[in-house]
Amino acid sequence: MAVLKWTTDYFQEKGVSEPRASAEVLLAHVLNLSRLDLYLRYDQPLTPEELARFKALVVRRRAGEPTAYLTGRKEFWSLDFLVTPAVLIPRPETETLIESVLEVFKQETENRKPKTGNLCLEVGVGSGAIIITLARELPHTRWVGVDISGPALAVARENARRHGVAERINFLHGNLLAALKPGLRFALLAANLPYVPRPVWEELPKDIKEYEPREALLGGENGLDLIRPLARAAPGILQPGGWLALEVADGQAPKVAALVEETGKFENIEKFPDYLGVERVVRARRLEG
Ligand SMILES: C[S@@+](CC[C@H](N)C(=O)[O-])C[C@H]1O[C@@H](n2cnc3c(N)ncnc32)[C@H](O)[C@@H]1O
CATH class of the missing domain: 3.40.50.150 (Vaccinia Virus protein VP39)
Structure with missing residues (x-):
């Protein structure tokens, strides 16, 4: 997906940590897919609405907001946990x-x-x-x-x-x-x-x-x-x-x-x-x- 490559490069250039993973997690979140399933949709373009939501998240991530707070979830011990800025992101x-x-x-x-x-x-x-x-x-x-x-x-x-x-x-x-x-x-x-x-x-x-x-x-x-x-x-x-x-x-x-x-x-x-x-x-x- 071109948007994934573009976002990864952009995050890298701006010094965002884990640029590829951040781009994948945010895009998968917007498309309501697993990270793995992203690659099955490789050629499908985003709708304008999906693109707008994704761009808004990219801007926040570039400003430093952790990916887990943007998606509201984090995996720990293969379980899916709800996270908000009130809690430490499980490590x-x-x-x-x-x-x-x-x-x-x-x-x-x-x-x-x-x-x-x-x-x-x-x-x-x-x-x-x-x-x-x-x-x-x-x-x-x-x-x-x-x-x-x-x-x-x-x-x-x-x-x-x-x-x-x-x-x-x-x-x-x-x-x-x-x-x-x-x-x-x-x-x-x-x-x-x-x-x-x-x-x-x-x-x-x-x-x-x-x-x-x-x-x-x-x-x-x-x-x-x-x-x-x-x-x-x-x-x-x-x-x-x-x-x-x-x-x-x-x-x-x-x-x-x-x-x-x-x-x-x-x-x-x-x-x-x-x-x-x-x-x-x-x-x-x-x-x-
Ligand atoms: C490092 S986080 C750990 C969160 C979670 N157990 C984990 O491992 O992801 C520490 C937690 O201790 C809580 N905490 C800090 N001071 C505390 C205190 N005096 N008594 C009880 N809990 C406290 C914080 O609110 C925070 O939720």
């Missing part, structure tokens, strides 16, 4: 967190009544990518999902409904663990909290810094403003034998592993690399005692 490296949890948790919950129970928690749900994926993969689990952003919770609730897991997830509005009923103990605590250190955040590309929510990215001066208190509080809300899984920034894994170790309440503290080889997840098991 492929977050699939490492899913894998690290499933590795230990799948066998435990296949037995319907694992020793630790089957109540799980995610703090900082955003679009719901993590909690919904895990709820689908672990059909015997029930969930509590917390976020400090009301608009993000609305997106997560809608995604849970679309993916058929809304009945198993209780979404709560609050700061870290403040909204939880006292006395609750979880079999799993997963979190991908804001972890970008301020100096790194200042230098982020415009697509991210100006469009994605700051409160979903910025983790204070050294990136640990939220992870640190959560790691310290984690032993108090996990069942003996329960699991903690935290996504971290590039270079943070040793510090976060040390924070977890310092509580004196965890064993099997491990780090997991993402698909680029960056240590992306710290996973640990709450001691039985």
Whole structure:
């Protein structure tokens, strides 16, 4: 399609990231096709109405708006998630967190009544990518999902409904663990909290810094403003034998592993690399005692 080539070249010339992918995703969105199906329509010209809608999106993308906000969707773990500017766009490296949890948790919950129970928690749900994926993969689990952003919770609730897991997830509005009923103990605590250190955040590309929510990215001066208190509080809300899984920034894994170790309440503290080889997840098991 000539329009695809033209748009790719235009994006490239203007320094838009992922020029070819952006052009394909936007055109497929306008034509209501999958990216693969675009190539089956190779010779079919666009109608004037399609062309006008496509051009409007191209202008916004060229100004820096992320493709996922323009189409309102993003694929994660092969599932289609609704996204709005109220939520972080789910990242492929977050699939490492899913894998690290499933590795230990799948066998435990296949037995319907694992020793630790089957109540799980995610703090900082955003679009719901993590909690919904895990709820689908672990059909015997029930969930509590917390976020400090009301608009993000609305997106997560809608995604849970679309993916058929809304009945198993209780979404709560609050700061870290403040909204939880006292006395609750979880079999799993997963979190991908804001972890970008301020100096790194200042230098982020415009697509991210100006469009994605700051409160979903910025983790204070050294990136640990939220992870640190959560790691310290984690032993108090996990069942003996329960699991903690935290996504971290590039270079943070040793510090976060040390924070977890310092509580004196965890064993099997491990780090997991993402698909680029960056240590992306710290996973640990709450001691039985
Ligand atoms: C990095 S995003 C992760 C979103 C989603 N879990 C994902 O992995 O795509 C972090 C999320 O934590 C939420 N958040 C930030 N500070 C928080 C706090 N103090 N308590 C609870 N949630 C918080 C943000 O609103 C945002 O939705």
